[in-house]
Amino acid sequence: MKRRLFLASLALVLLLPACTADSAPADEAPTAIVSSTESSPAITVYKSPTCGCCSLWVEHLEANDFTVQVVEMDNVNSVKEYYRIPSELMACHTGIVDGYVIEGHVPADDIKRLLEERPEAIGLSVPGMPIGSPGMEVEGRPADNYDVMLITEGGSSVFASH
Numbered sequence: 001m002k003r004r005l006f007l008a009s010l011a012l013v014l015l016l017p018a019c020t021a022d023s024a025p026a027d028e029a030p031t032a033i034v035s036s037t038e039s040s041p042a043i044t045v046y047k048s049p050t051c052g053c054c055s056l057w058v059e060h061l062e063a064n065d066f067t068v069q070v071v072e073m074d075n076v077n078s079v080k081e082y083y084r085i086p087s088e089l090m091a092c093h094t095g096i097v098d099g100y101v102i103e104g105h106v107p108a109d110d111i112k113r114l115l116e117e118r119p120e121a122i123g124l125s126v127p128g129m130p131i132g133s134p135g136m137e138v139e140g141r142p143a144d145n146y147d148v149m150l151i152t153e154g155g156s157s158v159f160a161s162h
Contacts, residue, residue, distance in 0.1 A: 041115055042067040043097040046079045054093040057105055057135030064108035066097075089125040089149055089156060100124070101151065105133035110148045110160045122151040124159055133162070 043061060047054035049072040058068050073079075079094045083101045091104025098115055101123030114124055125148070129136050132143020143162070150159040 040065050040067045041097055041112065042069070043095045043102065043111070044069045044071060045093055045095045046071050046073055046076050047093040048072065048074065048076055051092055053105070053129065053135045055135075056137075057093065060134035061108055061111075064112075066108060066111075083122065085122075085125065085151065086156070089127045089151060091126060091129060103127075103151070105129065105135050106148055107134050107160075107162065114150075114159070119150065120152070122153070125149045125151055125156070 043066050045054070045058055045061075045068055047058075047070060058070060061068050076092070076094060080090055080103070083094070085094070085101065085103050089103060093104065095102035095106075097111060100114060100121065102111055103123065103125035105126045106124045110124060114121075126133055126146055127149065130144040130146035131138050131141055133146055137143075146162055147158045148160040148162070149156040
């Protein structure tokens with residue numbers, strides 16, 4: 001278990017800098033720039049142009065009937081800061097769907113459940129970059145167990161476990 005945690009932490013340390021950049025927060029609110037339909041939820045994904053796992057997560061969403069608009073930017077952290085994503089819940093990309101923030105490699109089915117249940121929340125997060133989460137699959141390697149966290153004004157709680 002300690003080895004797995006070490007490897008996951010190492011992967012995060014090595015991969016996250018390639019997916020984000022530090023600079024000043026944005027002056028304007030990042031917003032969704034596509035609109036949802038009943039059959040095809042629309043999500044705007046803010047990601048670094050150098051992050052491959054983010055592109056794989058976008059493919060996962062598209063394969064699950066999401067309409068995706070990708071915004072490549074050097075400072076994805078400004079989006080995270082604007083939406084007040086706690087640092088312990090941050091990952092490499094951020095999506096906005098129907099007023100909710102989707103942080104990291106959240107499975108499409110969990111996003112659909114969020115949109116169906118519509119809890120009072122900021123959004124969902126899969127902290128870090130767990131192996132086996134959508135976009136983080138590694139051939140020949142079993143998936144890590146991970147939680148999808150519901151982010152609220154008062155903190156976070158487990159929304160789903162995988």
